[in-house]
Structures are given as C-alpha cells and as structure tokens.
Amino acid sequence: MKILVLTNLFPPHHAGTFDLRCQSVTEILQQRGHEIRVLTSNHGMTTEQQDNQIARRLRLNGAFGHRAISSLGELTNLEKHNHQVLRETVSEFKPDLIHVYSLEGLSKSLTFTLRNCQLPTVFDVTDQWLSLGIRNDAWLRWWNQDPAPLLRRSVRALLELAGQRVRLDATAPTRMMKGYDRLPKVFGKADPSEEIEPNSIAGFRFERLYFCSDFLKRRTEEAGFQVSHGEVIYPGIRTEQFVGDIKPKSAPIAKFLIVTQLDADSGVMTALEALRQARENQIAAKINICGRGDSEYIAKLRSLVVRHQLPVEFLTVSNPQKDMPGVYRQHDAFIYTSEWDEPFAVAPLEAMAAGLPVIGAKSGGARELFRNGDNAWVYTPGDSLELASRIQEIQMQPVLRHQMAENAQMEALSKFNETIVADQIENYLNNSLEFWQRN
Numbered sequence: 001m002k003i004l005v006l007t008n009l010f011p012p013h014h015a016g017t018f019d020l021r022c023q024s025v026t027e028i029l030q031q032r033g034h035e036i037r038v039l040t041s042n043h044g045m046t047t048e049q050q051d052n053q054i055a056r057r058l059r060l061n062g063a064f065g066h067r068a069i070s071s072l073g074e075l076t077n078l079e080k081h082n083h084q085v086l087r088e089t090v091s092e093f094k095p096d097l098i099h100v101y102s103l104e105g106l107s108k109s110l111t112f113t114l115r116n117c118q119l120p121t122v123f124d125v126t127d128q129w130l131s132l133g134i135r136n137d138a139w140l141r142w143w144n145q146d147p148a149p150l151l152r153r154s155v156r157a158l159l160e161l162a163g164q165r166v167r168l169d170a171t172a173p174t175r176m177m178k179g180y181d182r183l184p185k186v187f188g189k190a191d192p193s194e195e196i197e198p199n200s201i202a203g204f205r206f207e208r209l210y211f212c213s214d215f216l217k218r219r220t221e222e223a224g225f226q227v228s229h230g231e232v233i234y235p236g237i238r239t240e241q242f243v244g245d246i247k248p249k250s251a252p253i254a255k256f257l258i259v260t261q262l263d264a265d266s267g268v269m270t271a272l273e274a275l276r277q278a279r280e281n282q283i284a285a286k287i288n289i290c291g292r293g294d295s296e297y298i299a300k301l302r303s304l305v306v307r308h309q310l311p312v313e314f315l316t317v318s319n320p321q322k323d324m325p326g327v328y329r330q331h332d333a334f335i336y337t338s339e340w341d342e343p344f345a346v347a348p349l350e351a352m353a354a355g356l357p358v359i360g361a362k363s364g365g366a367r368e369l370f371r372n373g374d375n376a377w378v379y380t381p382g383d384s385l386e387l388a389s390r391i392q393e394i395q396m397q398p399v400l401r402h403q404m405a406e407n408a409q410m411e412a413l414s415k416f417n418e419t420i421v422a423d424q425i426e427n428y429l430n431n432s433l434e435f436w437q438r439n
Contacts, residue, residue: 001429003029004093005038006086006110007101009064010054013044020321021126021235021346022101028422037093039086041106057085061138063105068138072155075139079172082107090117097122097429104129108137111204112173120436122429123209126235127343130227131220134204135186143174144203146182176203185224196224206230207439208432210425213365216343231428234368235346236421239353239413244329246355246405249398253357255286256391257331259324259347260338262293267337267361267381268301274387276308283392286311287335290327328354333394336360336370339381344369348376349416352408357401359390373400375408 011023030036041058042048043066048057059078062068069075090098097120103110104127114121123130134140143156143165159165168174175183183203185196201224210231211217220227247253260266268289275287289301289312298314305312317323328334334351336358344365348358352375360370361381370376377394379386394401414420 001097001433002035002093002095003037003429004090004095004098005036005101006098006103006114007038007040008058008060008104008106009043009102010038010040010056013056022124024236024238024418025124025422025425028419029426032426037089037095039089055085055089057089058082058106060105061107066105070138072142075142076168076172079107079109079139082110083113083172086110086113087117090119095119097433099429100124102127102129104133107139107172108134109139109173111206112176115176115205116173120432121208122432123206124212124425125209125216125220125230126212128216128219130206130225131216131223134225135223139172140174141187144183145187146184147188176205196222198222198224199226199228200224201226208428208435210428211343213344213368215341215365215368219341219343233421233424233428234416235344235349236416236418237346237349237353237412239417241325242328242350242353243409243413244325244354244356246402246409247332249402251332252284253332253395253401254284255288255331256333256335256359257288257290257328257351257356258335258337259290259327259351260293260336262289262291262298262301264294264297265338265340266291266293266297267339269304270339270382270384270387271335271337272301272304272308272310272312273384274391275310275312277384277388278391279310281388281392283388283395285391285395286313288313288315288331290315290317290324292316324350325354328356331356334358335387336366337381337387338363338366340364342366349412352405353412353416355405355409357394357405358408359387359394373404375404375411377404 005026007022026036038054040056041060042056043060043064045056059081060066061078069078100123165174185201198221204225206227210233212235214232217230217232258268258271275285278285328351334356336348338361341364348360351358358376360366360376360378362378363381370378372378377390379390
C-alpha cells in the first residue's frame, strides 16, 4: 500500500513524544512493505526540504514557537501555500491512502482539500487539534465566525459579493461546500459551550478515524463533532527497551520518579507538597523530576525545594529515546501527577513496562489505564494529602505492591506493545481501503 502520512512535526525536528509515535508507526509500516511518503512542516529549518521519503514543506502558524498569523493577507498566502503543497504531493506520490496525524499548528482547512482529493483518508487523533483546534483556526474562524466583529463582517461581505470566497475555495478552502457559509456552533465563541449537542456539527466529516483514548473521543463528541463511529487504539511503546526486573518485596521503596512537561498543569507542585507532608510523618522518600518546561514554574519548584529542604533532584537527559529506559531502572516507583485532562500519557506505560509500581492522578485518558489496587494506586489530582498517603501505602504494603507491579508490567507488555498496536493500526488502514471501495 502507498501511504501518504500528513503530520505537523516529524523527527528529528519535533517538540514532544506524540510525533515520535507517528515516526515509530510509520517505520513499522515501512518494514512491513508499505511505501511511505511523509508530508510535514519545515519546523526547525529555515527553508523547505524534501527527498524521496520526507517533504518538509508545510508552514506552521502560532504553534511550537512559530509566530501567530492573523491578518487576512498573510493568512491567505499561508493557506494557499499549504494547500498547494498538499495537492502537489498527492499528485506526485499518488497514494492509495492518506494517514493524517496531528494538525496542531497547521491549516485545519486541509481537511477540506483532503476530502476533495477523494482518496481514502484515516485520521489518527492523539491531541485536541480536532475538538479545540478547529474552532480556534484563524483562517476558518475569519470566514465562518458568527457573530463576527463589525469590520470583519463588512470586509467579508464585500469579498463574498465580489466572488472572492468562491475563488478561494478552489485553492484554499474556507468551507466544506457552499451552503455552510457560517458555522455558529463551531465559531460562535472561542470556547465550546455546554449548549452544543454531541455529534451535532455537520460542517466537518471524518469517516475513518481513531482516537488514543475513549476520553478524547468523548471530549470530541461533546464538542459537537460527529465522531461517535470512531474507534479507540491506545498508543504503544517499545516495551523491549523498557522492560526491567520488578524489585523484590523486601526492597526499600524510596526513590520516586516523575516524568512530565513542567508547567502549572503538571501537578509537580502537588507532588512536592505531598513529599513535604510525607516527611513530616517520618516517611523516607525522595523524588527525582525529569522534564523541561516553563522556566518561571521551574523556579517556583526549586524555591519550594530549598525552602523546605526537600530531597529532590532535577534530571536532564540528552536523548530521551536512548536514556529513559535506564532512568526508569534507577528508581523504585513512578508518580503520574498531571492536573489537566491529558488525552493519554505514555510515561506511566513506560514505567509499568520497567517494572515500577505506579501512583497515578485520575485525570484525562489515564483513567482508562489505572485500576486502583490492581495495577496502580490512584489519587485525586491536586490532593497532596491523598498523594502523601499513597506514598506511604506503596512502602507499607510490599506484597500488594509487588503484585500490582506484576499486573501492570504484564498488561504493558501484552496490550501496549508497539508491534501489537501497529497491527491494530495496519488492520484499520486496510479496513479503511475496503470501506472506501464499498462506498
């Protein structure tokens, strides 16, 4: 099968782990004999670049450090460029199927050009580019917002009267088709309101798509998009890299690890407060924090550590893909601290595969991974007292801790192995081809 992969970022120019998943799945599909071409942005470069496998030609807007473009003139040029690049790539490569990953920072109107290509298209949804990104897309919002600012309404009316919008729809679509001239359910407000009925928005269609968690699927439905038919395929990890020995019941559990993006929603501040409370109760524990992020937030964390003389170390790794397996093995337990509804997190999976007992915040897609008392201890996000109790429990219940670590590791190896997940994705792509042929 010839597969065109469309994504915002692709290694080595990346800004997180979600795009590494795109790379790993793509590499497995290539190894299985599929012919792959990747179309991505020129993030991290000063010019466009392309070879037989990767075309880094798309331009990002307002994401990953790129300037936010909002003026009509600049938006028009950017949109025309991205749509032209997509059409050229499809024409040259002639794919059997288009596999779309994250469109964060890219033109969401590309979904309209994809539909116009009339090729089997599958969306892999692992972040909120669909549920939130579409309604915040500068180009689509400019043309479809209702109500809109007076000046914009006036300029828009003149351009539509002159036929400019119809001409643009051929090169940089502003809508799926004529008749969807305004979409107040999507662009009426910056944030989706509770009045939007699930699956009620008809201006966007995604026949074939799968989500990284049931949580993200439900969140997208609640935002009004018609995706109830979508499937859920959880992310996979290279378990063979992370697998490690589970510590014996007699081993002390003192070194806790947190791996996260360091910002106000990370929950690390809660973890440090929990550590302080645990030590006041004579519980011996240390926390190592691995991650980068907001410098102001990190400064607050360091200040709290110094003020309370907490045994905390901030770790840095130069190559996460190579170094992280060793980092997990150097610790006794793992804490997932997120205080935002993250669609799904792979760090707890990596820790489970490494044989570490896990304490996890009940937030976002992680709720589907953690089962309290079976494969993890759970706590309420933001509750430092409850987390401190979990730290104590994980130390005081060695038999249960060992059994839970075994359960978690077995599940990680059997259900979240990257090869198994790639099988599920490959099957979904093949079924999508059959779906298109029938319809």
